[in-house]
Amino acid sequence: MIIIEGSEGEGGGQVVRNACALSLVTGKAVRIENVRAKRSKPGLMRQHVTAVEAACVIGNAECQGLHVGSSVLSFTPGRVAPGEYHFAVGTAGSTGLVLQTVLMPLLLADAPSRVVLEGGTHNMLAPPFDFIEKCFLPVINRMGPTVEARLVRHGFYPRGGGRIEVDISPAPLRPIDCLERGALIGVSGQALLAGLPFEIAEREIKMVRRELGWSDREAGIRELPDDQGPGNILLLEAQFEHGTEIVSGFGQLGVTAERVAKKAVGRMLGFLESKAFAGPYLADQLLLPFALAGGGSFTTVKPSQHSLTAIDVIGRFLDRRLAFSQRPSGMHLLTVQ
Incomplete structure (x- = not known):
């Protein structure tokens, strides 16, 4: 049995998600x-419990210590069974993070699967659905499998109530190289709002247009039905020839709309100034599929502690070496050996 000290490195829930996914793929407890x-x-918080429960269901696994607040978790995998699954996170726990736990095992299964997830689709502690759909999954689909995701209903913190549906057609993951993002094709900004004063979104978009110089056509507002809120998120998207980056800012109590927008704008400006293929969050997401592919490379900005911790966990399960090296341009190159 592999023993992992959960306090090492970044010390968050990603260790649990990646460890369970790798356990199912490798058969190692x-x-x-x-x-x-x-x-x-x-x-463990509610969303971590649901993620592990989902891993247990798809992988016929046995688990000890699986309850909210647990500090010790033992996971013994069985055989992954493709099929139709429905998991409800509860409140605003992230549907995307649950998907992160089960996606790789189902991608490598011997038949298609369909996964329905209910809970949070847009919350502060996880990539929003838009990022998964437009930034992450296109790279996965270039590697061999086909994954299609649909947002049926938005779910904001703290209420949740969102729903996503994911169809997975498995195939072996093949190594690819994502070194250049290509020319900038277009940009867009969208302030999503549900059950909150409309002027919040107006102030966010005003800041985006002023700081980034984006036109009225490029940056706008989308008001959702009140029953999908209350909630607010600002999404800024840059589409390149070979990939897309989305940064987000989440509205929250006590934080002005201008501050939400300014932080998102700063992150987008930082990425636009770089030449890297992947931003920090996409780099985190790509480590596991690239490791399972057994090769490939991508360029990114300075690696986060999140990424370095993920590499440590991957190294416990797979005989693969993932390493970042800084290039003269300031970008970092991730290679798998």
């Missing part, structure tokens, strides 16, 4: 101690 020890509320 794992025990994680001091789960999420570096978080303000250590131990």
